[in-house]
Amino acid sequence: MALAGAAAAASLSGCGSSSAAAEGPLQFWNFYAPPPSDDPATVARAQWMQATVDQWNAENSEQIELVFAPVLGSEKLSTAFAAGTGPDIFLISPGDIIRYINGDVLVDLEPYLSQEAIDDFFPDNMATRVVGDQVFALPMEIEPLALYYSRPAFEQAGLSEGDIPATWDELLDIADKLVSAGQGGWVVPTTQGYYQNFVWYPWMWQGGGRVMSDDGTSAAFDSQATIDALTLWKSGVELGLTPRVEPAGDDIVSSFVEGYASMWQSGIWSISDFQRKAPDFDLGVFPLPVPPGGEPATSLGGWAFAANAMGRNPDAAARFCAWALGSTDDAGITRVAEWCVQTKTDIPPRQSALDRANEMGGFDTELMRTFRDDIFPSGRGEPRFPPVIYKAVSDAIQSCQLAGGDAADQAATGAQAIDAYLQTYEGAQL
């Protein structure tokens, strides 16, 4: 029925340019404002969004309206675009962006940005939003991944700071000691989806593995690094160190407080979750351990502003995105820094905003400093793979982690699926 509804909407709407609203202010779909709850953190984020839009509206004739749209990046957004009613401005994640780039529905923001602004964005993080010289979205934040740990759980297991694992073997050993001592285990995502892939990539990267060749024309998934990374996650489950289902409904704070988990791979955003829900909890964080001979690596997540090329006023939408996140004046830099360290706990996506965030005291805590100094420098932007490639990787992870699949077989199967897809792929370089 839902599919039939989408079909009807698509057919009825035709193929012309249209937007979520036929008239009135340009619509900015986001999942912060208007705030969906009274939670102080949610309200603070909504206030930043509202203040940004209010300032734009005060200075420009093209008015913008914030529209709360939960679960962006999946059903709602894709259905809206399929029906020709995509929003004028919206938030987009790297995991989703390639469909929109290849669909020619994103405005190239490069003409709206100064070279100084473009150079100010961290290139590794920016890369997933860029095709050649074209910039299809502007990141509002950077969210690296790391391993959080519960100091109380470590202490209960007779472990100390000196036991923090630096290698994969040490990671399994420490997880084993924690579980043997009755503490929670080492949690990584087990639910299949884009997020699980995002969290798994660094383990493959650490050993030099890649999903595809550098030029994006062939699969590179069938490698020893892939096999090792698949085997590591498989071992975690088979040894009883990683739970098959994320505990406490996938809530890291409750899991640590209740003792259901001792180590948990998550992003920098979890710091604010603890600040909000369990400010007194003794939380630690360390970079992802590496395999023998491997290099540190982590994924850089985070959302970005994008403008709809099929919207009612793509020029105004693009100018808004560039102004909100790419202004090089003092107010523009402060705006980005405030979003990242005052309303959230993120790394700013621009050097100038990172410097400003430092001045604002955003990295005065041990956890934030560790992310800035020890974790972020080894980060790579989250890959922008089309669904078929995402699914090939996902199937390999799921099979090995939860169904006892052979890592070598799964790496080979995944590579075949990717190669088969790339033979007919037409679109931006992956």
Next chain:
Amino acid sequence: MTGAIDTAGPAPATHKRPGRSRAAASDLAKRERRAAYLFLSPNLIGLTVFVAVPMLLSIVLAFFSVDGFGGYTFVGTANFERMVGDPQFIDSLGRTMIYLFVLVPGLFLSGLGLALLVRSQFPLVGLFRTALFAPNVVSLVVVALIWNFLLTDDVGFVAKLLGRLGITAPSWLGDPSYALGTVMVITIWFSMGYYMLIFLAGLQDIPREFYEVASIDGAGPWQTFRNVTWPMLKPTSFFILLTSTIAVMTGGLEMLVILTSGGPANSTTLIVYYVYQQAFVYGEFGYASAIGSIMVLILLAWSALLFALTRGGRFTHAD
């Protein structure tokens, strides 16, 4: 009434009055037809706009490659041919058949069993009926969330309960060997109250005299069930077989999305989830429509078979 008046009246009038009577009857029939259409029209309009037209458009969409941004390319039967070479589609179809063959009898038997249990009048029977039907009035999303917490590994209610009995609970939703079975059990728990209610209505339609005669004839409980209850329940059984098959094949998406996301390792990726995934996660609206069309064909074939075998649900040559 008009006849009595007509016969008493003068001749000219008798010529006219039957004519007026036929005209009046015709007017009445017209008015009744209009009223019938008027009453039917909300549903007819709703079904046409929200079911029939989208369904037809969806079938048309199955012959196109859709980029999700307004681009449509006619590809003939390519989407249907793709299914043959898509192992994930074939796996999900096979899994759906297993799901169907377990769940439809499961729902039938549980619904019938519960209806037989609660049809008698005993203290608090109303409470039992309400309790058994209650899951149906709760959103499937809420049901999924509750079961998610109950079945959490190690610390969930079920794991702790079994632990007290000395049984180590498996990972109900995290182990591919158990996940589909777990989803089936939850679905039966959620849906059986509805089918119980339908069976209960069927049971209450059986004249009490039939049971009294059976009792006088010395029939035991099994003989009574086999010779009285079961034959009289055939139309209800037909309805339940038909509707439960359609419900099982096309429903439950919310629960799959929340409970398992089709995992672990695709073990709960049923055809309905696969269609959803192709359309709304991958943007493959054309391919998803083709799979949806095949689902419709399968259900139409099943319905036609059921109608043929049961002679339209009447189970008899008569009528």
